[in-house]
Amino acid sequence: MSDEPITVLMVNEYPDYIDAQVWAAELERRVPQLKFRLWPDAGDKSDIDIVLVDKGANPGFFDAMTGLSAVVYLGAGVEGIDLQSFPKGVPLIRLATREQASEVVQYTVLRVSCQQRHVAAYMSLQARKLWSPIAPRKISETRIVVLGAGRIGGWAAKLFADLGYDTAVWSRHQKTFPGIHSYFGRAQLADALTSRDYVICSLPLTGDTRGILNSSAFQKMKQGAYLVNVGRGAHVNEDDLIRALDEGQLSGACLDVFEREPLETSSPLWTHPRVTITPHVASFWVDSGIDQVADLCGQVARGEPLSNKIDFEQGY
Numbered sequence: 001m002s003d004e005p006i007t008v009l010m011v012n013e014y015p016d017y018i019d020a021q022v023w024a025a026e027l028e029r030r031v032p033q034l035k036f037r038l039w040p041d042a043g044d045k046s047d048i049d050i051v052l053v054d055k056g057a058n059p060g061f062f063d064a065m066t067g068l069s070a071v072v073y074l075g076a077g078v079e080g081i082d083l084q085s086f087p088k089g090v091p092l093i094r095l096a097t098r099e100q101a102s103e104v105v106q107y108t109v110l111r112v113s114c115q116q117r118h119v120a121a122y123m124s125l126q127a128r129k130l131w132s133p134i135a136p137r138k139i140s141e142t143r144i145v146v147l148g149a150g151r152i153g154g155w156a157a158k159l160f161a162d163l164g165y166d167t168a169v170w171s172r173h174q175k176t177f178p179g180i181h182s183y184f185g186r187a188q189l190a191d192a193l194t195s196r197d198y199v200i201c202s203l204p205l206t207g208d209t210r211g212i213l214n215s216s217a218f219q220k221m222k223q224g225a226y227l228v229n230v231g232r233g234a235h236v237n238e239d240d241l242i243r244a245l246d247e248g249q250l251s252g253a254c255l256d257v258f259e260r261e262p263l264e265t266s267s268p269l270w271t272h273p274r275v276t277i278t279p280h281v282a283s284f285w286v287d288s289g290i291d292q293v294a295d296l297c298g299q300v301a302r303g304e305p306l307s308n309k310i311d312f313e314q315g316y
Contacts, residue, residue, distance in 0.1 A: 001090040003087065004033065004301060005034070005035050005316065006031060006033060006034055006035065006049050006050065006300060006301055007034075007035040007036075007037065007043075007047050007048050007049050007050070008027065008034065008035070008036050008037070008048075008049065008050045008051075008052065008293070009037045009038075009039060009042055009048045009050070009052070009053065009296070010023060010024075010037070010039065010051075010052040011034070011039040011051070011052065011053045011055075011057070012038065012039070012054060013026065013054055013055045014054050014055070017054075017170070017268075017286050018054060018074065018286050018287070019287070020038050020314075021151065022287060022290075023036075023287070023290060023293075024036045024038070025054075026287075026290045026294075027069065027290060027293060027294055027297070029299075030290075030291075030294035031294050031297045031298070034297065035047075037104060037269050041095065045063075045064040045065045046064060046066045046067055047067055047283075048065050048066070048067065048068060049067060049068065049069045049070075049297075049300055050068075050069060050070050050071070050072065050073045050201050050249075050293070050296065050297065051065070051068065051072070051137075052071075052072045052074055052160055052293065052301060053071060053072070053073060053081075054073075054074040054075060054218075054286075055073065055075075055176070056080065056081055056082055057085075059082065059085050060085070061085075062085070062086070062087045062197070068087060068090050068092070068095050069091075069300045070090065070091050070092075070300060070306055071086075071087075071090060071091070071092050071093065072093045072094075072095070072293055072296065073092060073093070073094055073095070073166060074081075074095060074286050074289060075095070075286075078237075089307050090282060091181060091307050091309045091310075092309065092310040092312070093296060093306060093307075093310070094308050094309075094310055094316070095288075095289040095292060096151065096287070096289075096292065096308045097289055097291070097292055098287040098290040099285060099288035100138075100283045100285070100286070100288055100289070101151045101152050101155060101199050101283075102155075103193065103281045103283040103284060103285065104152045104156075104202065104230050104244050104282045105152060105155045105156045105159065105281060106232060106268050107256065107281075107282040107283075108146075108156045108200050108228055108230060109156065109159060109160070111228045111254040111276070112144070112160070112198050112226075112228065113200075114198070115135050115226050115251075115252065115254075115306075116137065116139075116142065117136050118134045118136065121134055122134070124184075125188075137197070139163060139164040139165055140164050140165075140166070140167070142165050142166065142197050142198070143165070143166040143195060143196050143197050143198070143222070144157075144160050144165045144168070144196065144197065144198040144199075144200065144251075145168045145169065145170060145183075145192050145193060145196045145198075145199055145200070146160070146167070146168070146169045146170075146200045146202060147169075147170050147171075147192070147199065147200065147201045147202065147203050147212075147231070148169075148170075148171060148202035148203040148204070148231065149169040149170070149173075149175040149177075149182070150202070150204075152185045152202045152230075153169060153171070153200070153202040154169065154175065154177060154204075156200065156202065157169045157177060158177055160182070161179050161180050164204065167179075167181075168180060168181040168182070168183060168192060168196075169182055169183070169190035169192075170182075170183040170184065170188065170189060170193075171183075171184050172184065172185070172208075172314075173185075185190060186297075188236075189217070190220050193217055193219075193220040193221050194220050194222075195221075195222045196221050196222055196225055196228050197212075197224075197226065198223055198227075198228065199221055199226075199227050199228070200227075200228045200229075200230070201227070201228070201229045201230065201231040201235050201236075202212060202230050202231050203231040203232075204231070204232075204315060204316035205232035205234055205235065206244045206314070206316065207315070208316035209231075209235055210234050210235070211234065211235070211237050212235055213227065213229070213235050213236045213237065213240075213241070214236075214240045215236040215237070215240040215244065218240060218241070218244035218249050218250060219244075219249065221249070221250070223248065223249055224248070224249075224250070224251040225249075225250055225251065226250065226251050226252050226253065226254075227241070227252075227253040227254070228253070228254045229253070229254070229256065229257055230256050230257065230282040231257065232257050233255070233257040233258035233259040233260070233261065234259045235257075236255070236259075237267075238258075238259070238267075238269065241253060242268060242269070242272065245272060245274045245275070247268070250274070251274065252274040252275065252276070253274065253275050253276070254276040254277075254278070255269065255275065255276070255277055255278075255282055256278045256279075256281065256282045257280055257282075258280075259278075261280055262279065263277065263279075291306075292308070295307070
């Protein structure tokens with residue numbers, strides 16, 4: 001690594017998820033000559049090399065950052081970034097750690113397993129001291145589709161297939177996984193959803209995927225299907241979802257993400273008997289990205305190509 005100092009500015013709006021002091025200590029241990037700053041103590045903006053942000057930056061935030069080499073978004077999507085005011089020619093980097101992906105995959109398997117094995121029903125039976133076995137649906141006769149077949153969706157789909165589920169994926173482009181049917185493109189979305197017992201959304205949020213889970217999509221699913229959303233809240237039309245639940249088209253939904261977060265207390269989702277809510281915790285330990293940022297510092301110092309760059313046209 002070059003002996004030239006690397007200056008990193010972190011903006012931390014979510015201290016419950018990100019401990020800035022841990023990041024500072026660990027990066028300083030890994031990166032020689034590191035200068036770490038925590039917003040709003042930006043210092044001389046002209047010597048900042050890398051910015052770490054965990055939500056959208058305000059207009060003018062990047063002004064005077066003439067030496068900026070990269071911006072790292074400490075989240076799964078970039079919809080919070082105002083790309084119109086984003087500095088031209090500066091790469092936007094996404095976190096892409098195995099630990100974060102693993103957490104989301106664990107979450108999806110857990111939620112499907114809880115529904116498949118009637119966990120909520122057994123808790124109710126226990127409270128009433130009732131011994132009443134409930135037969136789960138046979139795994140081989142249970143059909144799952146995972147929307148999004150990247151690091152998270154593809155991994156989840158392979159695990160479900162290994163467990164014996166009839167598994168498919170749907171994505172923007174065709175993917176190839178042994179024993180898993182791949183649907184792709186808008187024209188094949190209806191076929192991907194048709195007759196599915198479980199639909200898991202792990203899509204990135206783009207103009208094409210916003211509102212993709214709506215009344216039309218719900219009607220394509222098997223009556224009594226169950227939805228798990230670990231993508232983005234804006235993938236789901238919440239009014240259409242409530243209607244599908246009330247009418248029995250869906251048997252339930254587990255939602256970890258919402259269009260407005262925290263979820264407003266007035267939202268009917270809180271009290272709906274068929275909805276399970278978790279507060280955006282499918283992936284929790286953002287600190288797993290410290291190694292990636294340390295590697296990025298090295299790439300910047302050495303003038304090497306940067307890894308995990310966002311494609312601005314695709315939006316992920």
